[in-house]
Amino acid sequence: xxxxxxxxxxxxxxxxxxxxxxxxxxxxxxxxxxxxxxxxxxxxxxxxxxxxxxxxxxxxxxxxxxxxxxxxxxxxxxxxxxxxxxxxxxxxxxxxxxxxxxxxxxxxxxxxxx
Numbered sequence: 079x080x081x082x083x084x085x086x087x088x089x090x091x092x093x094x095x096x097x098x099x100x101x102x103x104x105x106x107x108x109x110x111x112x113x114x115x116x117x118x119x120x121x122x123x124x125x126x127x128x129x130x131x132x133x134x135x136x137x138x139x140x141x142x143x144x145x146x147x148x149x150x151x152x153x154x155x156x157x158x159x160x161x162x163x164x165x166x167x168x169x170x171x172x173x174x175x176x177x178x179x180x181x182x183x184x185x186x187x188x189x190x191x192x
Contacts, residue, residue: 083157087118087149090156091133097187100129106186108179111141118149126186143175158190 084090091112103126110124123138124131151170154160162184165171173180184190 084153087114087120087122087153087156088135090153091122091135094124094156094187095131095133097189098126098129098131099186099188102186102188103129103131106182108143108176109138109141110179110183111138111144112152113137113144113146114149114152115146116148116150118153120149131186141175143173143177143179145180146172146174156190 084093105128107127108125110126112122112124114120114122120135121137122133122135123141124133125138126132147165147170151160151165155162155165162171166173
């Protein structure tokens, strides 16, 4: 049964913790900061520790990696309509911090892959 994907970034982030693959995140201790601009923008942080993900709004004081893009592009990535790699290759995604963690993000949430 296919469920309708969330229509806003906020709605998607509210469901994201349950989409984490705990085996892929085993032993990981990382904070991902999302800074999203535009109409569906906002600031969100994913704190992943030992297979558990906590999502909250706002800015973390010391994230391991920060991803900045439009809310529209973020929703497309989260809904599996486009890959994060494609958004980055077209210059619409800026990444700062630990690039390895940024690249690992897709493997932590396999159900989000396009």
